[in-house]
Amino acid sequence: MPSPSAPDLDRFRERADRFIAELDEEYYLHYAGLKDTLDLAPIYERYSDLTDLEQAKTLGEIADDDWGIRELWRFASEGYLGQLTREQSEKVAELEASLVADVDGTKVPFRMLRPTIANEPDRDKREQLDRTRVELTEEHINPLYMEGVDVIRRAVGELGATDYAELYRSFGFRLEELASQCRALLDSTESLYEEAADKLFRGRIGVGLAEAKRWDVLRSFRAPQWDAQFPESRMMPALEATLSDLGIDLRSQQNVELDVERRPKKSPRAFCAPIEVPGRVVLVIQPMGGADDWRALFHEAGHTEHYANTSADLSMEQKRLGDVAVTEGWAMLMQHLTDDPAWLSKRLDFPRPQEFAEEGTTQLLYMVRRYCAKLLYELEFHQAEDIASQSSRYVDLLGDALKIEPAAADYLSDMDASFYVTGYLRSWAFEAQLRTYLKERYGSEWFTNREAGSLLRELWSLGMSQSADDMLRNVTGDEIEMDAVATLVRETLA
Numbered sequence: 001m002p003s004p005s006a007p008d009l010d011r012f013r014e015r016a017d018r019f020i021a022e023l024d025e026e027y028y029l030h031y032a033g034l035k036d037t038l039d040l041a042p043i044y045e046r047y048s049d050l051t052d053l054e055q056a057k058t059l060g061e062i063a064d065d066d067w068g069i070r071e072l073w074r075f076a077s078e079g080y081l082g083q084l085t086r087e088q089s090e091k092v093a094e095l096e097a098s099l100v101a102d103v104d105g106t107k108v109p110f111r112m113l114r115p116t117i118a119n120e121p122d123r124d125k126r127e128q129l130d131r132t133r134v135e136l137t138e139e140h141i142n143p144l145y146m147e148g149v150d151v152i153r154r155a156v157g158e159l160g161a162t163d164y165a166e167l168y169r170s171f172g173f174r175l176e177e178l179a180s181q182c183r184a185l186l187d188s189t190e191s192l193y194e195e196a197a198d199k200l201f202r203g204r205i206g207v208g209l210a211e212a213k214r215w216d217v218l219r220s221f222r223a224p225q226w227d228a229q230f231p232e233s234r235m236m237p238a239l240e241a242t243l244s245d246l247g248i249d250l251r252s253q254q255n256v257e258l259d260v261e262r263r264p265k266k267s268p269r270a271f272c273a274p275i276e277v278p279g280r281v282v283l284v285i286q287p288m289g290g291a292d293d294w295r296a297l298f299h300e301a302g303h304t305e306h307y308a309n310t311s312a313d314l315s316m317e318q319k320r321l322g323d324v325a326v327t328e329g330w331a332m333l334m335q336h337l338t339d340d341p342a343w344l345s346k347r348l349d350f351p352r353p354q355e356f357a358e359e360g361t362t363q364l365l366y367m368v369r370r371y372c373a374k375l376l377y378e379l380e381f382h383q384a385e386d387i388a389s390q391s392s393r394y395v396d397l398l399g400d401a402l403k404i405e406p407a408a409a410d411y412l413s414d415m416d417a418s419f420y421v422t423g424y425l426r427s428w429a430f431e432a433q434l435r436t437y438l439k440e441r442y443g444s445e446w447f448t449n450r451e452a453g454s455l456l457r458e459l460w461s462l463g464m465s466q467s468a469d470d471m472l473r474n475v476t477g478d479e480i481e482m483d484a485v486a487t488l489v490r491e492t493l494a
């Protein structure tokens, strides 16, 4: 195949833009409860030329050091792999939506098992629910994941890489560098984690870290004792007031759609659908209240404002592709306001904000350690000869990091495609470093400062055109360091 000319590339960008817009709109309609079925196959078929093997390889040949073409190459390659495993993904989704667990005569839909465990005060019942979840995963879902893994392993070779990790290294992912930062973080925060997690679990569910089991984690993170502080009725007003302090009038943003209506089939979790960037960004929420719901709303509002403020003049890849740590970082910055004592006091007239902040920070440390271990595990997994033996590595690595043994059966479902785990890890560091900078420059109430708001809008207008590393360097002069998360956690827990 001859190399694509500039007009070919422009046509590719234009079609990719429509492809993503149609996918996002379909996801939006389905998960907002406006359309029963999720019909992705016809969209993939209409745009199959974008993600065929030849297309991906041709882009790979001309990518060299050109950031934009490398992003198009990654997009085509991920689309190619996604096409090949679409059947397995659809079957997994179908099973997850249709399997029903029978726990002592009580029927619980598979997807409701985790929320049910989180809301179950009785430890024995939690254990029973989780054991049933694991059995169903092992018996019905894992065989499909296994098929998918085989398909990906073969296809990665066709894309010219020895394994999945090598493919991502060629896209510019610095996996080993991040992994070594993760090892250092796991090491340096180990005793801090043991102490803080022990305190959190004892306080919330009366079980110390040494006795805690995996079914206790969801319950202790649920924290119903804080529900009264996070009422449903105040979610949207608190978000609007926070944005207003930063100079954004949410209700008058023409390109932001707020979907807050109640619908029976609407996803209970908030999400953001950037259907057109920046022309039509939808923030979807079915407010329920509770700390977790507030966190999710603010997180998705961070994505929403990032995409809605992105400059229309950027190229497709600068608006829609790029480094996910950037958009996740903006989402985390908004989300972490709901754990910030200064914000809680200012916005919610909150009792014991310091106590809540410490608990939130302990949960963050748990998540960061979990993702550090996940990255180490995923790197081993993708380079291992024998896949089945990896379930014991999963238990070892995650168990070591969290001091709570995970279920071996989750070793396939607990992996993210596209090394998304690196996006979250780097977004936590990016956010921690940026938040520290905002506090130093604008004070602990930076979120009420108009200048801070102007800076954020200016950075948001860059969309996805810079990596999180470049953006942080341009703003603060620093490199992204996982250790920054450890420093911030230590300060809060001190």
Ligand SMILES: [Zn+2]
Residues within 6 Å of the ligand: 299, 303, 327, 328, 331
């Ligand atoms: Zn996110």
